[in-house]
Each structure stands twice: as structure tokens, then as C-alpha cells.
Amino acid sequence: MNLYNKIVNKEEKISIVGLGYVGMPIGVAFAKKVEVIGYDLNEKKIRMYTSGIDPTNEVGDEAIKNTTIDFTSDEKRLKEAKFHIVAVPTPINSDKTPDLAPVEGASTIIGRNLTKGSIVVYESTVYPGVTEDICIPILEKESGLKCGLDFKVGYSPERINPGDKVHTLEKIIKIVSGMDNDSLEEISKVYELVIDAGVHKATSIKVAEAAKVVENSQRDINIAFMNELAMVFDRMGIDTNDVLEAMNTKWNALKFYPGLVGGHCIGVDPYYFVYEAEKLGYHSQIILSGRKINDSMGEFIADAIIKKLILANKVVKQSKVVILGITFKENCPDTRNSKVGDIITRLREYDITPIIVDPQADAEEARREYGIDLVKLEEVEDADCLVFAVAHDEFKHVSMQKIDKLFKDYPNEEKIVIDVKSILDKTKVENAGYSYWRL
Incomplete structure (x- = not known):
């Protein structure tokens, strides 16, 4: 094959x-070097991209306006391409x-639009075996072509960190794999064109598939350890961050911190690994324990x-509880699998309907996912409790004066x-006399 040239x-x-x-991000990067067709089922999303709007905030509106990507929701346009990159989500079911x-x-x-001489590369996170055992048969069935003879397949797991403007696509080593040496x-x-x-x-x-689920499972386990410590230290009356600050003075400390673990990677990928392991008769002990802690x-x-x-x-x-942040992580509009939703659900069990503020979140998505209507920070007043749930830059820079104006006119010790x-x-915060708690 000489597809690269x-x-x-x-x-x-x-x-x-x-x-x-x-x-x-991968499409924008490739479009700077080669011709790219950008396909998505979501016609609304395609219209936004065509209008120069980036709903993900990953590359920004300016990059979308200037990109040469040929956006389409017409699957037949895929016949024009020979190198296909699959970057669709891989969520989990309720079980x-x-x-x-x-x-x-x-x-x-x-498969319906595959032509001879093509290469299909999957980036979606899956458990080892999905590409070869599930995807290839579908491609062959729909195309009528034979894998290895008429087309080739590979796997290159995505490593993008949503919202991270430092560790960007080009700066992260890309794992690549193929069904054969060619x-x-x-x-x-092809990937070396854009991955510096x-x-x-x-x-x-299979090794590439496993590497992806394992790297996220490792992070999940380490955060679970920190979360377990936080729960124990809370009972001991010890500040977890004070402990970690002391511990991290050692050169080989891993510097993980407690927190909510959601999103479509770390909070999901371990279940893919565990699922395949259990099919082979092995029941996870460490990974599932970590997931149980983080989900709680x-x-x-x-x-x-x-x-x-x-x-x-x-x-x-x-009580009027105001939660600042609904997305699964800071400086990112994605609310999918946000564990802030678990806080909301639990508070509702106590007949508390919290007010949610998030300048980054997609309001329509938040309404659909969690049944909430976002409000602006300027609209908040008479709060009993402020919950800083997501570390958006907008929340990091809120002054003590602004925080005080969000509360009811109570003595400070009654402001939570x-x-x-x-x-x-x-x-x-403590010197101001507020009732303060942190994870």
C-alpha cells in the first residue's frame, strides 16, 4: 500500500x-496538511461547525472558521476518503x-461507503478484541470487501485531555497499531504528519486497545486511593490537602488528589477492562474497588x-444550596457522566433542589441530562450554602466580597x-468566619 504518499x-x-x-482536534490538525472530510450524524453540530462555532471549546471558534475541513452529515461523502479515523464515544450502559x-x-x-485500498483506524476506547472481533466483521458485511485483502484496519487510542490547553494533541505521543506491518x-x-x-x-x-483502558484505570485507582484517604481524614478531623502538601515534598510522591471522577474516559474505561476480564473468568478486585469508591x-x-x-x-x-459547576471537569462544556449529578441526586433525596451555576456548560445538554435549568452567577442571592464543585477559571477568581454577596444576611459562621x-x-475563608469544608 502507498496510501500515505x-x-x-x-x-x-x-x-x-x-x-x-x-x-x-485531530481533524483540524490534519486539515492543515491534507484534505479532510469531517462527518457526524448530528446535523445541528455540523451546522455549528460550518458556521464557525466550536461547541466543544477544544480548538476554538477561530480555528473552526479557518479550517479547511469539509463538514458533512452525508455519509455517502465518505466514499471520497481512503483513510478513515473513527472517533465516536464509547459509553457504558446503566449496568x-x-x-x-x-x-x-x-x-x-x-462499511456501507468503504472502497478498496482503504485503511480504517479506530480511536474510540474499547476493551482488547473489539476492533478485530466486532468492528472488522461489520465492515466486511456492509462493504462486501475482505479485510486484509481489500482494506486494512488499525487502532490508535485517543489521548486528548478535554479542556487542557497545555498537553494538546500534537504534544502527546500517539500509540499506533495495525493489523500487519504494512x-x-x-x-x-499518516499520524506523524500532525503528532510532533x-x-x-x-x-x-490488542496491545494498543489494552494500553488505553489500562492508563485510565491506573489514574482511576490512584484517585480512588486519595478519595478513600479523604473520607477517613474527614472522620479524623484532619485536612486532606494539608496531608498531601506535606507528603508531596518527597521526590517520588505521585501527586494525585481527591475529587469527583466522571466524564467519558477515567470514569468509564475501567468498566471496559473489567467486562472483558470477567468474560475470561477473572473477577477484578482492585479496579472495581476503585470504581466503587469513586462512584460514591x-x-x-x-x-x-x-x-x-x-x-x-x-x-x-x-436551605438554598447553590452549586457552582455541573461539567465533568474544569474549563470544559461537557456535562456527560458528571459526578456533580450524583451530588444533585442525593440532595434531592433531602428535598433540596439546588441552584446550578455553570458559565461553561451547554445549557440544553444540562437540561436534557439532569433536568436542571442553569442560572447566572449574577442572579444568585440569599444562599445558605455555596458548593464550589468544578474548578472553572471563572470560579477561581471570585472575590471574597462577591462570595459574601451571594449569601443571605447571616452572621458569617452561618454561611457555608x-x-x-x-x-x-x-x-x-476561615479567617472571614465562614463555615468551611473541603474534600
Whole structure:
């Protein structure tokens, strides 16, 4: 195969299937070098991109306005491309099992429009074996072509960190794999066009698939350890961050911190790994324990809020709780699988309907996912409790004067501040006399 040269010479095109937080950055990067077709089922999203609007905030409106990506929701346009990159989400079902519907659907669409001599590369996070055992048969069935003879397949896990403007796509080493040496070389050369940090050639597709779920599972376990410590230190009356500040003075401290673990990567990927392991007869002990701890943190924080309200002599049902942040992480509009939702659910069990403020979140998505209507910070007044749940820059820079104006006219010791991400100056808040708690 000599597809790389044809792509570089603009004789062939690359297609990106799925234009979200993963697909859009890789598409914009490739479009600076080669011809790119950007495909997504969501016609509204395509209209936004065509209008120069970036709903993900990953690359920004200016980059979208200037990109040469040919945006489309017409799957037949995929016939024009020979190198297909699949970047659709891979969520989990309510029972924590993998939901492969998006990647299966993308395979079906590509298969219907696949031509001889093509390469299909999956970036979606899956458990080892999905690409070869599930995706390839779909591609063959829909296209009538034979994998290995008429087209090739590879896997290159996404490593984008949503909202991170430092560790961007080009600066992160890209794991690449192919079904054989020829496809591996072609795939490697294509990605090297845009990945300044270089590529790592995995020995097989399964190794590349496993690397992705394992790297996120490792982070999940380390954060779970911190969360468990936080729950224990809370009972001991010890400030977790003070402990970590002392511990992190050692050169080999890993510097993980407690927090809510949501989103579509760390909070999901471990379940993919566990699912496949259990099919093979091994029942996870460490990974599932970590997931159990991290999935419980929303309730733990909500219970801390209730405890603070009671200690401040508040009538719980009548208390006005304002939560700052609903997205799954800071400086990112994505609300999918946000564990702030668990805090909201738990508070509702106490007949508290919290007010939610988030200048970054997609209001329509928040309404659909959690049944809430976002309000602006300027609209908040007479609060009993402020919960800093997400470390958006807008919240980091809120002054003590502004915080005070959000509360009812109480003595400061009756004003409750919950600092989930430890973004406030603890000393200033406590010296002001507020009732302060942080994870």
C-alpha cells in the first residue's frame, strides 16, 4: 500500500467520523496538511461547525472558521476518503457494561461507503478484541470487501485531555497499531504528519486497545486511593490537602488528589477492562474497588453538605444550596457522566433542589441530562450554602466580597462554603468566619 504518499499529495482524503472532543482536534490538525472530510450524524453540530462555532471549546471558534475541513452529515461523502479515523464515544450502559452501539454504528456507516485500498483506524476506547472481533466483521458485511485483502484496519487510542490547553494533541505521543506491518507503517506515517511528539508502534491492535483502558484505570485507582484517604481524614478531623502538601515534598510522591471522577474516559474505561476480564473468568478486585469508591464520592460530598447545614442550625428542606459547576471537569462544556449529578441526586433525596451555576456548560445538554435549568452567577442571592464543585477559571477568581454577596444576611459562621476542588484560599475563608469544608 502507498496510501500515505497519495494523502500527502492530496490525491486521497482522510475522513474523521465523529466530530466531538476527540475527532475535532485531530481533524483540524490534519486539515492543515491534507484534505479532510469531517462527518457526524448530528446535523445541528455540523451546522455549528460550518458556521464557525466550536461547541466543544477544544480548538476554538477561530480555528473552526479557518479550517479547511469539509463538514458533512452525508455519509455517502465518505466514499471520497481512503483513510478513515473513527472517533465516536464509547459509553457504558446503566449496568456498567460497555455500550458499543456508537462504534458499531460508525462501523456500519463506514462499511456501507468503504472502497478498496482503504485503511480504517479506530480511536474510540474499547476493551482488547473489539476492533478485530466486532468492528472488522461489520465492515466486511456492509462493504462486501475482505479485510486484509481489500482494506486494512488499525487502532490508535485517543489521548486528548478535554479542556487542557497545555498537553494538546500534537504534544502527546500517539500509540499506533495495525493489523500487519504494512498497515502499521502507513498508519504511523499518516499520524506523524500532525503528532510532533512522535508515535509509539504497538506490537498489535490488542496491545494498543489494552494500553488505553489500562492508563485510565491506573489514574482511576490512584484517585480512588486519595478519595478513600479523604473520607477517613474527614472522620479524623484532619485536612486532606494539608496531608498531601506535606507528603508531596518527597521526590517520588505521585501527586494525585481527591475529587469527583466522571466524564467519558477515567470514569468509564475501567468498566471496559473489567467486562472483558470477567468474560475470561477473572473477577477484578482492585479496579472495581476503585470504581466503587469513586462512584460514591458524590453522595459523600452531599452528605457533608447536609451535615454542615445541620450544624449551622439550618432547616435542611428550606436551605438554598447553590452549586457552582455541573461539567465533568474544569474549563470544559461537557456535562456527560458528571459526578456533580450524583451530588444533585442525593440532595434531592433531602428535598433540596439546588441552584446550578455553570458559565461553561451547554445549557440544553444540562437540561436534557439532569433536568436542571442553569442560572447566572449574577442572579444568585440569599444562599445558605455555596458548593464550589468544578474548578472553572471563572470560579477561581471570585472575590471574597462577591462570595459574601451571594449569601443571605447571616452572621458569617452561618454561611457555608463547600470547596470540592480546593480552589479557595482556606486561610482567608476561615479567617472571614465562614463555615468551611473541603474534600
